Amino acid sequence: MLTPQELKKSPLFQDIGYENYxxxxxxxxxxxxxxxxxxxIYDFSGPAGNAVxxxxxxxxxxxxxxxxxxxxxxxxxxxxxxxxxxxxxxxSGRDSLQVICRTACEVVFIDYxxxxxxxxxxxxxxxxxxQNMLRLISDKAQALSERVDVLSRRSIREKLLCxxxxxxxxxxxxxxxxxxxxxxxxxxxxxxxxxxxxxxxxLREAGFLEVSGKQVRFLSDQPFGKADLCxxxxx
Numbered sequence: 661m662l663t664p665q666e667l668k669k670s671p672l673f674q675d676i677g678y679e680n681y682x683x684x685x686x687x688x689x690x691x692x693x694x695x696x697x698x699x700x701i702y703d704f705s706g707p708a709g710n711a712v713x714x715x716x717x718x719x720x721x722x723x724x725x726x727x728x729x730x731x732x733x734x735x736x737x738x739x740x741x742x743x744x745x746x747x748x749x750x751x752s753g754r755d756s757l758q759v760i761c762r763t764a765c766e767v768v769f770i771d772y773x774x775x776x777x778x779x780x781x782x783x784x785x786x787x788x789x790x791q792n793m794l795r796l797i798s799d800k801a802q803a804l805s806e807r808v809d810v811l812s813r814r815s816i817r818e819k820l821l822c823x824x825x826x827x828x829x830x831x832x833x834x835x836x837x838x839x840x841x842x843x844x845x846x847x848x849x850x851x852x853x854x855x856x857x858x859x860x861x862x863l864r865e866a867g868f869l870e871v872s873g874k875q876v877r878f879l880s881d882q883p884f885g886k887a888d889l890c891x892x893x894x895x
Contacts, residue, residue: 661682661685661692661724662714662716662739662740662768663721664678664717664782666739667681669740670740671792671799672712672723672740672792673740673789674788674830675788676792680785681785684783684785687769687774688770688774689771689774689893690708690768691737691768691769692720692767692771693768694764694766695718695764697763697764699761699762700758700759700760701720702743703758703760710772710773711744711770711771713743714740714766714768714769715738715743715766715767716739716765717739717764717765717766718738718761719751719762719765720736720741720759720762721734721735721736722737722743723757723758723759723761724757725756725757731847732847733844733847733848734755734807734842736839738839742823743759744772752883760884772806775789775790777827781812791836791878795824795837809822810849811850816851817862819851820860823845823848824876828878835876836876836877837875837876838875839874840874840876842856867879880893
């Protein structure tokens with residue numbers, strides 16, 4: 661079960677009080693499970709049913725594995741992160757889509773049809789949950805669009821700068837945090853990690869940015885132009 665502080669960070673339970681959250685878990689007959697590092701939490705091609713999973717503790721990644729065994733990180737999931745077939749876009753039947761633990765995780769599963777079916781009391785917080793679910797689907801569609809934008813860039817530098825531009829726009833700042841490690845970033849961009857690190861080094865040496873762990877700070881808007889930088893989610 662999420663703590664009151666973690667509940668506030670969960671997009672699925674936005675604007676739902678802690679007492680109502682506890683009642684909903686009981687009403688939905690939610691199931692809580694624990695997982696080890698590298699264990700598969702959810703296989704979209706398996707008999708997982710139509711459950712919605714909410715990460716309560718730990719960190720996980722949604723990964724697509726193509727028919728050649730190449731893994732691509734689609735999304736990073738921390739406490740409050742949500743996943744499930746109802747929130748995913750269809751992939752090729754030849755590809756595998758899984759949620760895998762980056763660290764030890766605790767996850768609660770809620771049956772999706774139970775979310776959509778109004779209970780007899782017609783609770784206000786149940787309506788909020790449905791609204792939050794619809795917003796999540798919309799947000800994931802936006803994230804997919806941004807991912808296509810990033811991967812459509814030809815060079816590693818262009819992919820990096822496009823992704824950094826999006827992150828800076830979300831933070832409305834030239835300083836921002838990456839949601840995952842540099843190794844996971846290379847997987848997300850579908851590039852070789854060593855080649856990506858060389859490109860980051862070039863950008864640092866050119867005085868464009870600083871990178872320290874997951875922290876990135878632009879020192880110049882020259883790599884992509886000021887207008888381009890301000891165009892991404894700065895409104």
